[in-house]
Amino acid sequence: MQILKLDPRALKDNPDDARRSKSSPQADALLLATVKAVGIIQPPVVSPETDGGNGYIIQAGHRRVRQAIAAGLEEIEVIVREAANDNGAMRSMVENIAREPLGAVDQWRGTERLIALGWTEEAIAVALALPVRQIRKLRLLANVLPAMLDHMALGDMPNEQQLRTIAAASLDEQKEAWKALKPKKNERADWHNISRALSKTRMFAKDASFGDDLAAAYGIEWVEDLFAPADEDTRYTANVEAFLGAQQEWMTSNLPKKGAIVEVNNWGQPELPKKAERVYGKPSKSDHVAMYLDRDGKVQSVAFRMPEDHRQAKGKDGASTAGGQVVSDEDTIIDAPKPRPDVTQKGHDMIGDFRTDALHEALGRAPIEDDMLMALLVLAFAGQNVRVDSGASDTVFGPKRFRRHAARLFSEDGKLSFDMETVRVAARSMLIEVLSCRRGMSNSGVVSPIAGEAIGADGYLTNMGSEEFLLCLSRQALEAAAKEANVLPRQKVRETRAALVEHFTQGHFVHSSALFAPDPKDVADLIRHADILDDEQSQAAVTEGGSHGDTVEGAAVDVEAGDDSAEAARQDGSTATEDEALDPFEDEDDLPDTFDGAPVATDPDDGQDAYGIAAE
Numbered sequence: 370m371q372i373l374k375l376d377p378r379a380l381k382d383n384p385d386d387a388r389r390s391k392s393s394p395q396a397d398a399l400l401l402a403t404v405k406a407v408g409i410i411q412p413p414v415v416s417p418e419t420d421g422g423n424g425y426i427i428q429a430g431h432r433r434v435r436q437a438i439a440a441g442l443e444e445i446e447v448i449v450r451e452a453a454n455d456n457g458a459m460r461s462m463v464e465n466i467a468r469e470p471l472g473a474v475d476q477w478r479g480t481e482r483l484i485a486l487g488w489t490e491e492a493i494a495v496a497l498a499l500p501v502r503q504i505r506k507l508r509l510l511a512n513v514l515p516a517m518l519d520h521m522a523l524g525d526m527p528n529e530q531q532l533r534t535i536a537a538a539s540l541d542e543q544k545e546a547w548k549a550l551k552p553k554k555n556e557r558a559d560w561h562n563i564s565r566a567l568s569k570t571r572m573f574a575k576d577a578s579f580g581d582d583l584a585a586a587y588g589i590e591w592v593e594d595l596f597a598p599a600d601e602d603t604r605y606t607a608n609v610e611a612f613l614g615a616q617q618e619w620m621t622s623n624l625p626k627k628g629a630i631v632e633v634n635n636w637g638q639p640e641l642p643k644k645a646e647r648v649y650g651k652p653s654k655s656d657h658v659a660m661y662l663d664r665d666g667k668v669q670s671v672a673f674r675m676p677e678d679h680r681q682a683k684g685k686d687g688a689s690t691a692g693g694q695v696v697s698d699e700d701t702i703i704d705a706p707k708p709r710p711d712v713t714q715k716g717h718d719m720i721g722d723f724r725t726d727a728l729h730e731a732l733g734r735a736p737i738e739d740d741m742l743m744a745l746l747v748l749a750f751a752g753q754n755v756r757v758d759s760g761a762s763d764t765v766f767g768p769k770r771f772r773r774h775a776a777r778l779f780s781e782d783g784k785l786s787f788d789m790e791t792v793r794v795a796a797r798s799m800l801i802e803v804l805s806c807r808r809g810m811s812n813s814g815v816v817s818p819i820a821g822e823a824i825g826a827d828g829y830l831t832n833m834g835s836e837e838f839l840l841c842l843s844r845q846a847l848e849a850a851a852k853e854a855n856v857l858p859r860q861k862v863r864e865t866r867a868a869l870v871e872h873f874t875q876g877h878f879v880h881s882s883a884l885f886a887p888d889p890k891d892v893a894d895l896i897r898h899a900d901i902l903d904d905e906q907s908q909a910a911v912t913e914g915g916s917h918g919d920t921v922e923g924a925a926v927d928v929e930a931g932d933d934s935a936e937a938a939r940q941d942g943s944t945a946t947e948d949e950a951l952d953p954f955e956d957e958d959d960l961p962d963t964f965d966g967a968p969v970a971t972d973p974d975d976g977q978d979a980y981g982i983a984a985e
Contacts, residue, residue, distance in 0.1 A: 372412065374444045377437045380415060381426050392432060395498075401436045402498035409433050409445055416452035425449070474522040477510040484508075509536040514543040516551075520558055527560035533594065535560075537607075538567040572612035574604035576667040579619040587611040613666055620660045620668055628658040628670075637664050641673050648672040649837070650722030709843050712882055716841025717808060720883045723831050724806035728817060728885070731826035732800045739789070742796050745820050749803040754813050815895055821885030833880055834873025839866045842880070850878065 403410075413430025417423075427434055428450065437445050483493055490508075494501045510518065513536055521527075527535065535543060546566040552558045574591050577584070584591075589611050594603035606612055620630055631639045639661045641647060648656055652672030660670045712720070737745070777795050804820055805811045821827070833839075839847065847865050848858045856872050859865040869878070 371449050372446055373449055375415075375425065375447050377434045377442060377445050379424060380413070380434055380447070381418075381424055382431060383426050383428060386427075386431060388431065397432070397436065399498040400432055401439055402496060404433070404436045404440045404442075406496035408442075409437060412446040412448050414450055415447045416450055419452055426452070428452070472522060472524065473507065473526060474510065474518055477507045480504060480507050481511065512536045512540075514540055514547055516547055517543065517558075520552070525557050527558075527564065531560045531564035534564040534568050537569070537592075542567055569607045570609050571605040571607060572609055572666045573602075574606075575602045576665055577612070577616065578623075578668045579615045583615045583618060587615045589615065609666070613662065616662055616666060616668055620662075624660065625658050627656070628660055631659045631661050633661055633663065639669075639671055641671075642675070644676055645673040646676055646718075648674055648722065649719040650726040650831075711843050711846035712880070713841040716838065717882075719833075719838055719841065720880065721807040721812070723833065724817070724821065724826070724883055724885065725804075726831065727829035728804055728806060728821045728826045729801045730829040731821065731824045732797050732804070735824045735826070735829075737797075737824055739793070741823065742793060742800075745800055745804075745823065746796050749800050749813070749816065749820070754803070754805060754811050815887050815891035818885045818887040819892070822887060826885050827879070830879045830883060832873060832877045833883065834869060834876065834878035836866070836870050838880075839869055846880075850880070854878070 411430070411433070413433050414428040415425040416428050418426055425447070430447075434445070480493060484490075490501055490504045493499075494504050497504075509532075513521075513532075517535065526532070538546075546563050550559055550563050550566070571594075587608075589606050589608055591604035591606055594605055617630075624630065629642070631641060634640055639659050641659055645657070648671075652658070656672045656674045658670050658672055660668060663669050732745075777791055800820070803813065804817050805813050806817045806821075839850075842850070844862050844865075847862060847869065851858045851865055851869055854869065854872055854876070856865075856868050859868060
């Protein structure tokens, strides 16, 4: 055996080398960095050619030779040995198999030794082709109890999450946990329970809404989590009370005009005010905002609206009706339980919000021909949330929300002056005000799905594959959605729901009941109103020439639009007295809820005959 200095480019690969697969780029980069930093520590083993040549064949150290060439070394030291009978095949196997990688504890001890000798973290990282963050992570083992380190050096290492928790605890806390859970001889440590005993709640800086000023005021000091991914903000604090206090003060300082800070229930959901209705679509200006802290301490907000007071409808014989049940003064009659529908009532409320938002967005952005636009405008005023009384009494109350759209059609001198584009904008705005799919009094009925289908509003529907909406679907509906999305249904409903939520994170899900497909029966019923109108016109012709006292007085326009942001005056199915006709209201805010003690009518069909006579 002898040691020679040879040009690495003159060495030949061994055809019997056991390592045929290419090494990873990361491993080659590590070896190249070490060769450049400290050279080749262990010289490659070579043997003279046996077929008459004067060259040398590599027996061990192929990667070292290749990286020496990549580093640009002119000569390297090699150990020359005689070739074995099998041309070094067994030597190659032993050299690549019988090796033990350096453990994490030994790596840390070696790193600390280099630091003591004057190496910096950056220099060590360059020499080992490792990120500086990895070197700092190794140095965190200095925070681990020495008794734990000795046990880890035997090969019983905790996982990264457990090691992170242990290193973040104080030495006294580690000593107490190790004393209680120290393993017996030749047994593995219960790192799960050890880390669990040392775990602390962490509040992350990425979830903080407050700035550095509030952090300093509350004494919050951020600690970087070196075990987390390097491309994320991993700063955290264990001072939970100070973090939540700073978040609470930030919410108080940044509370919107109609905002409120609410608590959360046992399921982490906000506790809205009594009778409040949560808004799942786009909130309007009149909606309220509830701000709260979730279980991670992050500021969240939801929109809600307060419903109007409605009198409970009274049934016959002193019984009141509510939710399909008859409640008498003496006892309560409860209907037999029914099977759960595919979509719950809350789900239908959400669908109504989703469809209304999609319809409004389509009305504002989708291409609509002028003839279709005018037809939809006429159709909108046939919605069930629109009621028009005749103007025979010269007292007409119009909502403020429509005036701002009509004002676009006038010039500064008060005359009609507009171009077609202005008409289009005004028509779109008027349609958005009127058409609504929301459940309740603002629902436009069949005309909204007709309009949505006509302008392709299905393409503007939001993704419904959220946990909140899928909770509203029955097991059958969830399995049908999973089948359509090629997602394998799970044994439990919540597991199927979770799989769908994960699947639709990158996809788009729209439930079939949310599509703008008008019910043919409702369309047929709408068409039948043409025959009713013809009959009313015939009756009006018969009564023509009668006394003026038979005419219907009172005029009002009442629209419960899908956008609840603006106030709308209400006057339905009642007449005005002679004094009221002579002294009309000057402001819409003065509108009464009743005229002459008559309650507001809720059924537009009750005044259908009156409308026909007044129209004549």
